[in-house]
Amino acid sequence: MSEISDLVARSNRLGADPRNTNYAGGNTSAKGTATDPVTGRPTELLWVKGSGGDLGTLTEAGLAVLRLDRLRALTDVYPGVEREDEMVAAFDHCLFGRGGAAPSIDTAMHGLVDAPHVDHLHPDAGIAIATAADGEALTKEIFGDRVVWVPWRRPGFQLGLDIAAVKRAHPRAIGVVLGGHGITAWGDTSAECEANSLEMIRAAQEYIDARGAAEPFGAVVPGFEALPEPQRRDRAAALAPVIRGLASTDRPQVGHFTDGDAVLDFLAREKLAPLAALGTSCPDHFLRTKVRPLVLDLPPSAPLDEAVARLRELHAAYRADYAAYYDRHADADTPPMRGADPAIVLVPGVGMFSFGANKQTARVAGEFYVNAINVMRGAEAVSRYAPIAEEEKFRIEYWAxxxxxxxxxxxxxxLATRVALVTGAGSGIGKAIAERLAAEGACVVVTDRDGASAAGVAEGIGGTDVAVSVPLDVTDEDAVAAAYRAAALAFGGVDLVVNNAGLSISKPLLDTTARDWDLQHDVMARGSFLVTREGARLMREQGLGGDIVYIVSKNAVFVGPNNVAYGAAKADQAHQVRLLAAELGEHGIRVNGVNPDAVVRGSGIFAGGWGAQRAAVYGVEEEKLGEFYAQRTLLKKEVLPEHIAAAVFALTGGDLPLTTGLHIPVDAGVAGGFLR
Structure with missing residues (x-):
């Protein structure tokens, strides 16, 4: 139907521009007529964006569909504002057919307002006017009688009644500014509704630009200016694991780092502390950013250890303050406190760290705080920022x-909330491990000496909310440190390290050169040591424990022919597992190994010459090498990359929390490789 296609197209256009609304914020609707398949008669319907959807990516499946007569009939049984939450359950009795997506709390606003098309949006410029201390007067000055001020009211059935009454009382109006919240516009056609929404946003922004103060956040505080980018990023990477560990005190979190110009400017200004203490205002903002951020009160020039110590002090104070906030407003019906850690941490001169149950949630929380900064800037430019009261924020944060x-x-x-770094993940076993860990919920840092291969694997796993790639030569100490810095900036830290990078050169002892020996030991013995050392350092800073898994080999214990350098390097790795399990256990870091037999399919090692060498040793055709290895096992099965990935998951997925120092054979049964 045209109403649906027009609504989806309008929603996508509005949601694609961050100046109009934030991710997953706001909702749009259209009213129209369809035939009731039961009665055969035309029925008035409301199509409205469902709960939790995003305008920019909305499809028809994301719409809730309700009978308009039944929805409007709810006004006859509305029990009053004290019991308005009961009306959300009543929406289910108004659904048409299966009803589509779950109706959101704003459904009443769209159904009760007497207009064919309605938009409710959260534009930064609109919220700036909505949160200004004299927002009502500004609304009149900016819009005249085309837009009406509606004082703050929590989203719900009563707000829908209020806006419907305003629409009836002001027939010339095209919309309203909702105090402390956002805007709502309407129109007789989809195009008119969209034009009215954009007119309101544009007029508010033009007023702020023309009339606003030049420096609404005050002067720059000397010493709090942004560090140059290289130093800023290094400082952020050093602080990220510490901050993530603090933010994960109550439950593990994934991190996101933002150092855009809007953030850095706000962090350098004299009004940073008082404005941050006021918190955000729009419900969509503070539901994701929490009531207020944690702000480090030191300049970026402060020594790192001093900054870390101060962050720990401020975190303890934040938790105590949040618990007091909860106690001030909670009653017998309030849900339990969901956690007292900050979702947003602001570090002057460096940037903003945001946290959530996954990378997308953490990123979106940061985006919402950037929206909040823009709102505060606009409100302070033309008035004074005056968000909704703390008790109102609490009512929404702990809304039933x-x-x-x-x-x-x-x-x-x-593996949700866990961040994994996998070496040699551009192909074969490493690729399979990276893909399996991501499928089980982890964020993955895909590393490989071949940066293009690593990038291809990361892209195949998904977007940067799930996987990022880093070129890495594990023999390069500086490159290893840089890979962990990249992981800290991407996800806040690392919880799970898989030492998989390797290579092999098959030669008899007398033909093995010192270079052959050094190369294999550099990559596998030294490389594993470097990767593990840096990973353990980061995990200790986080204080969240962790997992380190070595992909070793049955050759660590099995005496294979013409294989002295490779076997010795693998034996070195195997003993690193035992040594480090003993050393790192007190920090909650578990170290285990996986001993595969030859994995031919998809292997970069075998494709790079090792396969031809081993085939020659055993006197078989190279393309039949996998079959040869399978026939020498007890189970007569070929070992594949996904079998190794399954073993890594078994060690790290939560079912073996007390296992450390273990080597798991994944070789289909090679008696010579049995552990003793």
Missing amino acids: LEEAKLRRMPAPKP
Whole structure:
């Protein structure tokens, strides 16, 4: 139907521009007529964006579909504002057919307003006016009688009644500014509704640009200016694991780092502390950013250890303050406190760290705080920033409807919130491990000496909210440190390290050169040592424990022909597992190994010459090498990359939390490789 296609297209256009609304924020609707298949008669319907959807990516499947007569009939049974939450359950009785997506709390606004098309948006410019201390007067000055001010009211059925009454009382109006919240516009056609929304946003922004103060956040505080980019990124990477560990005190979190110009400018200004303390205002903002951020009160020139110590002090104070906030407003019906750690941490001169249950949530939390900065800048430019009261924020943060929404979310995957770094992940075993860890919920840093191969694997896994790639030669100490810095900036730290990078040269002892020996030991023995050392350092800074897994080989214990350099290097790795399990256990870091037999399929090692060498040793055709290896096993099965990945997951997925110092054979049964 044209109403649906026009609504989806309008929603996508509005949601594609961050000046119009934030990710997953706002909702749009259209009213029209369809035939009721039961009665055969035309029925008035409301199509409205469902709960949790995003305008920019909305499809028809994301729309809730309700009968308009039944929705409007709810006004006759509305029990009053004290019990308005009950009306959300009543929406289910208004659904048409299966109803599409779950109706959101704003459904009443769209259904009760007497206009064929309605937009509710959260533009930075609109919220700036909505949160200004004299927002009502500014609304009149900017829009005249085309837009009406509506004082703050929590989203819900009563707000829908209020806006419907405003629409009836002001027939010339094209929309309203919702105090402390956002804007709503309407129109007789989809095009008119969209034009009215954009007119409101444009007029608000033009007013701020023309009338606003030049420096709404005050003067730059000497010494708090942004560090140059290289130093800024190094400082952020050093702080990220510490901050992530603090932010994960109550439950593990994934991190995101932002150092855009808007953030760095805000962090350098004299109004940073008082404005940050006021917190955000729009419900969509503070539900993701928490009531207020944690702000480091030291300049970027402070020594790193001093900054870390101060962050720990401020974190303890933040938790105490949040608990007091909860105690001030909670009553017998309030859901339990969900955690007292900050979602946003601001570090002057460096940037913003944001946290969530996954990378997307962490990133979006940071984006929402950038929206909040823009809102504060606009409000301070033309007035004074005056967000909704703390008790109102608490009512929404611990809303029973929000709690129910959280309970409807699917259970997290086993490796959710964990960040894995896999070496040699551009092909073969490493690729399979990276893909399996990501499939089980982990964020993955895909590393390989071949940067293009690593990038291809990361791209195949998904976007940067799931996987990033880093070129890495594990024999290069500086490159190893740089890879962990990249992981810290991408996800906040690392919890799981897989030492998989390797190579092999098959020669008899007398033909093995010192270079052959050194190369294999550099990559596997020294490389594993460097990667593990840096990973253990980062894990200790986080204080969250962790897993380190070595992909060793049955050749660590099996005496194979013409294989002295490779076997010795693998034996070195095998003993690193035992030594480091003993050393790192007190820090909650588990170290285990996997001993595969030859994995031919998809292997970069075998494709690079090792396969031809081993085939010659055993007197078989190279293309039949996998079959040869399978026939010498007890199970007569070929070992594949996904079998190794499964073993890594078994060690790290949560079912073996007390296992460390173990080597798991994945060789289909090679008696000579049995551990003794």
